[in-house]
Amino acid sequence: MMQGLDQQLRQQAYEEVNKYREVVEADPYRLAYHVMPPVGLLNDPNGFIQYKGDYHLFYQWNPFNTGHGAKFWGHYTSKDLVNWEHHDIALTPSDWFDKNGCYSGSAIEHDGQMYLFYTGNVKDENNNRESYQVMVESKDGFRFEKKGVVLHLPEDYTPHFRDPKVWKHGEYFYMVIGAQSLDETGKAVLFRSKNLENWEHLGAFAGAHIGSFEDFGYMWECPDLFELDGQDVLVFSPQGLEPSGTYYQNLYQAGYVIGKLDYESIQYNHGEFVELDRGFEFYAPQTTLDEKGRRIMIGWLGLPEEREEDHPTIEHKWVHAMTLPRELKLKNGKVYQLPVEELKELRSEGVKYEAVNLSSKAQAFEGVEGDAIEINLETLETVTSTITIHIRNHANLVYNPTDKLFKLDRISYVDGETVEERFCHLNQLKSVRMFLDTSSIEVFINDGEEVFTARIYPDVEEKGISFAASGTENVSIEAWKLNN
Known part of the structure; x- marks a missing residue:
């Protein structure tokens, strides 16, 4: 050669x-x-x-x-x-x-x-x-x-x-x-x-x-x-x-x-x-x-x-x-x-909020923010209203039980303005496990039944994550900072 x-x-x-x-x-x-x-x-x-x-x-x-x-x-x-x-x-x-x-x-x-x-x-x-x-x-x-x-x-x-x-x-x-x-x-x-x-x-x-x-x-x-x-x-x-x-x-x-x-x-x-x-x-x-x-x-x-x-x-x-x-x-x-199970090794300090009532007023939780974080949301009852997770003022995860659609939307990295959307059909939402990195997101729904992967480019100063529902939804939220 x-x-x-x-x-x-x-x-x-x-x-x-x-x-x-x-x-x-x-x-x-x-x-x-x-x-x-x-x-x-x-x-x-x-x-x-x-x-x-x-x-x-x-x-x-x-x-x-x-x-x-x-x-x-x-x-x-x-x-x-x-x-x-x-x-x-x-x-x-x-x-x-x-x-x-x-x-x-x-x-x-x-x-x-x-x-x-x-x-x-x-x-x-x-x-x-x-x-x-x-x-x-x-x-x-x-x-x-x-x-x-x-x-x-x-x-x-x-x-x-x-x-x-x-x-x-x-x-x-x-x-x-x-x-x-x-x-x-x-x-x-x-x-x-x-x-x-x-x-x-x-x-x-x-x-x-x-x-x-x-x-x-x-x-x-x-x-x-x-x-x-x-x-x-x-x-x-x-x-x-x-x-x-x-x-x-x-x-x-x-x-x-x-x-x-x-x-x-x-x-x-x-x-x-x-x-x-x-x-x-x-x-x-x-x-x-x-x-x-x-x-x-x-x-x-x-x-x-x-x-x-x-x-x-x-x-x-x-x-x-x-x-x-x-x-x-x-x-x-x-x-x-x-x-894979080994990814739990990335976890550092964590927080857990049990039996949280989500409502139309968006709620943020101490310790559930950042640009390198794992978040696990579990529904405690059958979801009857729309649940939204708002991510770093740049992307959203939304489940609509009426239309039975789960959505990831983001602000386009091409022009910084257009909102782009991707959907999947989902009969019922049971859990959302999200891995957020500096400029990426991977979302595993219902223990991997559906998955969404994307690059996202929010303002580097934006770290906030909030949760809301169009009605009242009972969930638990657990989160860990991720270090490598």
């Missing part, structure tokens, strides 16, 4: 980190307890795996500016999913098969070694794209050797063919790739191997027709197939869905279908597509199975192409972050998301 170019690119990236370190760290919107890039642009989580006791999280990284250029793989590790350590660059776009970017992929352990798989992106002078699936070997999880291309583009697909996720089932390894077929519809394409190097094309096992949709998006990105409570869940990020009522309101979506994959016939019978997150910024999630048997997911707390250049952090030379890690569980045919 081209070691000289690899070292040159690494050195240039580290120079950018050092050059802008003070500018980045001076940003008041720098997050307190989320994974972020040291400089530049971060997007998809990659290679999420627990290996030799450590959680490894790689990420798409452009260290040279806050736009989407030739991507590197940055690298974090954690022993507890709470405290993350940044490491040397894992992959650079330094070879003929990835010269325009080491795109997204996954990690797997085999015979004590870590193997990474990613898409090498190549473009010619006319911007025509080529894509190659590349294998990387590591004996320790910190030093990486590209072994080269293991999969070329099959027939029937455009070069939008990327994001390999690899797992083992029975005696075979399997790889699912997000693809666009020649008729410009999205597909999930399956491959099989006995040795991780030679891959057999089994064909597309999902795509195009989902429920009443004849054409479910023109491209599927970041597929991830895994078993959860006896069912096979396919998570993917379709592009090209049109808004429908309260659904598909973002430029691109991320969600899942549930079914059962027949590995012999390569038939996958599944249900309807369900959005994983109802907020403004959530995309390209990836999961791993840890040593405790938990299926854990991390997503990109961002969204490609949608007003990225307007984020206030741009002037401080960085943009985007990762979501908090979430444990996935299957309940009543639906994927629930719960913040």
Whole structure:
């Protein structure tokens, strides 16, 4: 491989980190307890795996500016999913098969070694794209050797063919790739191997027709197939869905279908597509199975192409972050998301208010304020009037039991004036668990039945949080300051 170019690119990236370190760290919107890039642009989580006791999280990284250029793989590790350590660059776009970017992929352990798989992106002078699936070997999880291309583009697909996720089932390894077929519809394409190097094309096992949709998006990105409570869940990020009522309101979506994959016939019978997150910024999630048997997911707390250049952090030379890690569980045919138990380690002093009567006059509570805080509200009776949580004079959480709608609204970071809204249908509100960080919010409703994720940019001096109801509602409120 081209070691000289690899070292040159690494050195240039580290120079950018050092050059802008003070500018980045001076940003008041720098997050307190989320994974972020040291400089530049971060997007998809990659290679999420627990290996030799450590959680490894790689990420798409452009260290040279806050736009989407030739991507590197940055690298974090954690022993507890709470405290993350940044490491040397894992992959650079330094070879003929990835010269325009080491795109997204996954990690797997085999015979004590870590193997990474990613898409090498190549473009010619006319911007025509080529894509190659590349294998990387590591004996320790910190030093990486590209072994080269293991999969070329099959027939029937455009070069939008990327994001390999690899797992083992029975005696075979399997790889699912997000693809666009020649008729410009999205597909999930399956491959099989006995040795991780030679891959057999089994064909597309999902795509195009989902429920009443004849054409479910023109491209599927970041597929991830895994078993959860006896069912096979396919998570993917379709592009090209049109808004429908309260659904598909973002430029691109991320969600899942549930079914059962027949590995012999390569038939996958599944249900309807369900959005994983109802907020403004959530995309390209990836999961791993840890040593405790938990299926854990991390997503990109961002969204490609949608007003990225307007984020206030741009002037401080960085943009985007990762979501908090979430444990996935299957309940009543639906994927629930719960913040991992380890996040309780972030808690410092806490307060609790029991049997609070909310009314039309907004109430604030001592100790329930700040820009890095966890808040848990539980309803003590059936909710019959509208409940509102007002956040830092910038965003609101609202549940309307008449319309059975839960809403997150915020002031747009584009113009600082427009109020933007996202909704989900909710038969009854039982609990709201909110993680507020300096410039982000993650909301878990009814123990993860629905989730909202967003970036928010309130005035840095605004710390207040208040609660109100259009009638009288009996709730309990608990809150903790979060430190990292």
